[in-house]
Amino acid sequence: MTDLVTRTRARGVHTLSLDATGTRNALSAALVAELSGALADCAGDPDVRAVVLTHTGTTFCAGADLRDPPDPAALAALLRQLVELPRPVVARVTGQVRAGGLGLLAACDIAAASRTAGFAFTEVRLGVAPAVISLAVLPRADPRALARYCLTGERFDAAEAVRLGLLTMTADDVDTALAPVLDGLRRSAPEALAETKRLLTARVLETFDRDAAELTALTARLFSSGEAREGITAFLERRDAAWVV
Template sequence: MTTASVVHREHDRGVAVLTLDSPENRNALSSRLVGELSAALDDARSDPGTRAVLLTHTGGTFCAGADLREGGGPAKGTALLVELLRAIAESPKPVIAEVRGHARAGGLGLVAACDIAVAGPDATFAFTEARLGLAPAVISMPVLARTDPRAVSRYFLTGETFGPDEAVRIGLVTAREDALEPVLRGLRASSPQGLAESKALTAAPLRTALADRGAELSEVSARLFSSDEAAEGMRAFLERRKPSWAS
């Protein structure tokens, strides 16, 4: 029996379109999804016919963050996420995120790691980690490299939900969804060398952060996932109740 892929690949006039298709867990960052997405990014990187990568999704959620139901231990999951973020940052091909639904926690790390991100009118965003007894440790690297740190401080600490206009204002998202076609036209008109060298300039802060702090923040994330508070927060989330500390 063949298991259906959770990341679909298409090619559209020089753009590799990678579609997250795991709606049963809201495109959460399972080891399977991360593995397939990493492999697809690697293939796109080595394909001379690919000018850029478009990351999109099925269903009402772009990515819900960590798959809280998956086993294998927190260290494995955080290490895989660091490598995925590194694959996006180090690829010479620009990566564009198209967010038409909800993005939560680790899913916002994917959005921030991409070179360009556009959001549809129904997109919503939230850093929910603190409400679960966690912290956005690993994803802080791409997020803080892209966004207004004062605004991010608020959303890291409160877990509030915000929409596309606020995401654009703070720099998490580049523009509303109607900018996608002009962006793709521009990328298709640019040379491979021009794109690679221009990306090297804009992605430099993220590449440096991943090199300098990737291992450290992966360990922080794994430690938090293993804590008693996080266990209570994740149980409460899965049981659809408030955690013990919520008032």
């Protein structure tokens, strides 16, 4: 079986690459499970100083796999795992990011993207809502600035993603931009890194503690709704949904 997440290591930095290019790295049940296992391995390895989450192909993550969507609770657990991991997690993006992929970005501690990367919260156009991913997105980004894109599903560029708080930085060459970041992490004491991350993510984890059960239930309800059936069918058939006016 082909790995859905490939792993490489260099000087204490463990890189996890989403590698399901046939589905544009969509979050299937299998991909969520494999990424969760890879993160658990990183958490238990004392030689891992930091984790880079990146992708193969032209899409970082297309959101939920509409043919094999993950259980909402499993997705919430994966996002929490990224937030709680006792190693800094750095997102490296050189392509497109949609819906659930933005949840992955928000759950990372540092996120960098090339200037050509593109983003969209497409859930409303499918008849659902960005419920589970909001656990990571809302504590990290500006809700007022997000409102336009969450309500309309419009695409936006990397510079706008920085303004919204979804990205730390954007650059023509994302690897060059990340080089001093990774060097800094390599020079930092492991326990100090873990405790500093704990301080920085405390408010995010409070949101998970308070809202995860309610939002996973909401996601499950919306995905079983008539609107979602129509929206997903229309997307797969490459046509407008019935409600488009």
